[in-house]
Amino acid sequence: MKLNQNTIAGxxxxxxxxxxxxxxxxxxxxxxPEMDWDDAYAIQAEILxxxxxxxxxxxxxxxxxxxxxxxxxxxxxxxxFGFLVDTFTVADGGEVKIKELIHPKVExxxxxxLKQALRGPGCHVGAVLAATDFVMPGIEVIDxxxxxxxxxxxxxxxxxxxxxxxxxxxxxxxxxxxxxxxxGVVMEKNGQPVAIGAGAAVLGHPAAAIAMLANHLGARDQExxxxxxxLSGGVTEAVAVAAxxxxxxRIQSLGGVSLKFI
Ligand code: OOG
Ligand code: MG
Numbered sequence: 001m002k003l004n005q006n007t008i009a010g011x012x013x014x015x016x017x018x019x020x021x022x023x024x025x026x027x028x029x030x031x032x033p034e035m036d037w038d039d040a041y042a043i044q045a046e047i048l049x050x051x052x053x054x055x056x057x058x059x060x061x062x063x064x065x066x067x068x069x070x071x072x073x074x075x076x077x078x079x080x081f082g083f084l085v086d087t088f089t090v091a092d093g094g095e096v097k098i099k100e101l102i103h104p105k106v107e108x109x110x111x112x113x114l115k116q117a118l119r120g121p122g123c124h125v126g127a128v129l130a131a132t133d134f135v136m137p138g139i140e141v142i143d144x145x146x147x148x149x150x151x152x153x154x155x156x157x158x159x160x161x162x163x164x165x166x167x168x169x170x171x172x173x174x175x176x177x178x179x180x181x182x183x184g185v186v187m188e189k190n191g192q193p194v195a196i197g198a199g200a201a202v203l204g205h206p207a208a209a210i211a212m213l214a215n216h217l218g219a220r221d222q223e224x225x226x227x228x229x230x231l232s233g234g235v236t237e238a239v240a241v242a243a244x245x246x247x248x249x250r251i252q253s254l255g256g257v258s259l260k261f262i
Contacts, residue, residue: 120218
């Protein structure tokens with residue numbers, strides 16, 4: 001760690017206030033180029049602590065920057081991990097208020113719900129598949145707090161990986177007989193397809209993203225608890241949305257989910 005606790009608390013306050021008041025900030029590594037990975041995750045943990053103290057509940061975890069398309073779009077080469085709280089949740093078909101956000105984008109995601117805990121190191125795709133209760137389609141709304149959506153990996157980790165809203169589709173599909181690598185993914189905005197892909201775009205297999213998360217937490221002596229819902233990461237590039245947009249996602253064999261932006 002390179003930053004002291006005061007600086008970490010101050011940066012967490014800066015980023016969380018930007019989230020809650022929907023205004024952007026310059027990326028924090030500009031003023032703190034010395035910060036390291038542990039500092040970045042410590043800032044994220046401090047944002048979580050602030051939310052829990054306010055009565056928010058953790059409802060899931062997320063993997064981000066797990067597809068080549070996302071890494072290329074954002075100019076980074078390593079996945080990141082974050083948390084989801086209840087205030088991020090939007091019902092399938094529900095409305096997202098654009099004025100509560102800065103510059104939102106949507107992503108198509110394959111979502112896992114676990115029946116068993118996962119603990120790294122050494123977690124692999126097979127262990128994830130064995131521990132998965134079911135998968136669902138999900139739309140994630142990301143909203144970087146950084147100006148023009150431009151950041152480096154440490155800045156985005158501190159910013160809880162741009163988390164802001166998400167919606168899950170209503171179907172819970174067990175994995176037996178499903179090959180998540182070849183599931184087709186089509187996301188439409190206002191009736192036009194804007195993002196098309198397949199599950200394998202996420203690290204060759206979306207379960208590999210969940211295994212990475214378990215190994216990341218294992219290195220910190222933590223696990224993914226049984227019952228956890230986890231977004232495995234955008235399959236395609238993220239797509240900007242504005243008031244009036246309607247976004248709908250269909251994933252082969254998993255059904256669909258949609259959101260309106262008002
Ligand atoms: C970081 C979050 C990325 C994903 O699914 O790749 C993410 C960002 O691109 O702002 O949620
Ligand atoms: Mg995402």
